[in-house]
Amino acid sequence: MKGESPSWPPAASLLEEAADLLVLHRDFAGAVRRCEAGCERLGCGAESSAEVKCSLCVVGIQALAEMNRWREVLSWVLQYYQIPEHLPPKVLELCILLYSKVGEPQVMLEVGSSWLRDQTNKSLPEYSSLLELYLLHVLLPLGRFEGAEELVQGCDALDSEQQQAFLRTICESRCQWTQQKEMHSGGEEQQDAAAETVLGSLSQKLLTMLTLLRRALRSMSSHFYVLPYKKMLLATFLLYLVVVRLDPASPTSLPFIYKLVQLFRQAWTAVFSPMHRPPIQN
Structure with missing residues (x-):
C-alpha cells in the first residue's frame, strides 16, 4: 500500500546494507536511515545483539560525520544507549576522536568522565586505553590538569606503574601549557610596548x-x-x-x-x- 513504511530486514542485514551505502555508494543519508532502523529493531536487545548495535552506531557516526552533521553525533548515539555509562568502548572512542578532530573536545567532557568513573567499565580491557585517550584528547587540551590528576590517582583499575606514567604525561602537558602561556603573554607585552x-x-x-x-x-x-x-x-x-x-x-x-x-x-x-x-x- 502506498505511503506505508518499508518492511525492514533483520538488524544484521541492515548493518550490511548500511556499510555498503557508506563505503561503496557514498549514500550517507541512506546509511544513517539503515542504522536507525537497525537500532530501533534491536531496542535494548540481548547481549548477543550488542555487537550488531555497536557496529550500527559506528557506521552511523561515520555517515553523520561525512555529511558534516557531527554536532548531532553524541545525541544521536545516546538515544539508543540512554546513559553515557552504557556506551560501548568503540563508540566512546570514536566520539572522543571525532569531537577532538573538529576542535570541540568539551562536548565529551561530562560523558567521558561519567563513563570512566563507572565501576563496571573499569573492569573492561579497553579501560586503560580509553582513559589515556580521554586525557590526551579532552582533559589536557582543555587545561583540566587537576581533574586529570584526580581521575588518575583515584582510579583503582590502574596499577602503580600506569598511574605514574599517566601523571608524568599530565606534568609534561602542564609544563608545555605554561610555556605557551608565558610566550603568548610575552608577545602581548612586546606588542603593547611597540604600540x-x-x-x-x-x-x-x-x-x-x-x-x-x-x-x-x-x-x-x-x-x-x-x-x-x-x-x-x-x-x-x-x-x-x-x-x-x-x-x-x-x-x-x-x-x-x-x-x-x-x-x-x-x-x-x-x-x-x-x-x-x-x-x-x-
Whole structure:
C-alpha cells in the first residue's frame, strides 16, 4: 500500500546494507536511515545483539560525520544507549576522536568522565586505553590538569606503574601549557610596548599640529567680527581642511600644516585691502 513504511530486514542485514551505502555508494543519508532502523529493531536487545548495535552506531557516526552533521553525533548515539555509562568502548572512542578532530573536545567532557568513573567499565580491557585517550584528547587540551590528576590517582583499575606514567604525561602537558602561556603573554607585552612607542610619536606630531592649528584659529577668531559672508566662508573652508581632511598620523601632515598657514596668510592679504587689513597675530 502506498505511503506505508518499508518492511525492514533483520538488524544484521541492515548493518550490511548500511556499510555498503557508506563505503561503496557514498549514500550517507541512506546509511544513517539503515542504522536507525537497525537500532530501533534491536531496542535494548540481548547481549548477543550488542555487537550488531555497536557496529550500527559506528557506521552511523561515520555517515553523520561525512555529511558534516557531527554536532548531532553524541545525541544521536545516546538515544539508543540512554546513559553515557552504557556506551560501548568503540563508540566512546570514536566520539572522543571525532569531537577532538573538529576542535570541540568539551562536548565529551561530562560523558567521558561519567563513563570512566563507572565501576563496571573499569573492569573492561579497553579501560586503560580509553582513559589515556580521554586525557590526551579532552582533559589536557582543555587545561583540566587537576581533574586529570584526580581521575588518575583515584582510579583503582590502574596499577602503580600506569598511574605514574599517566601523571608524568599530565606534568609534561602542564609544563608545555605554561610555556605557551608565558610566550603568548610575552608577545602581548612586546606588542603593547611597540604600540606605546608609536602612540608616543603620534602624540608629538599631534601636539605640533594642534599648536599650529591654535595659531591659525587665534588669528581667525580675532577678525570674525569684520568678516562679511564670503570671507567667513573662506575661513570656514580653511578650518575644514585642517580639522576634517587632515590625517594627523600621516608623515606628510606637518608640512601640509605649514603650507596651510602660509596659504591662510596669503588669502588674508588678498581678501582684505591694505586699508582695512587687521594685523595678523603670530
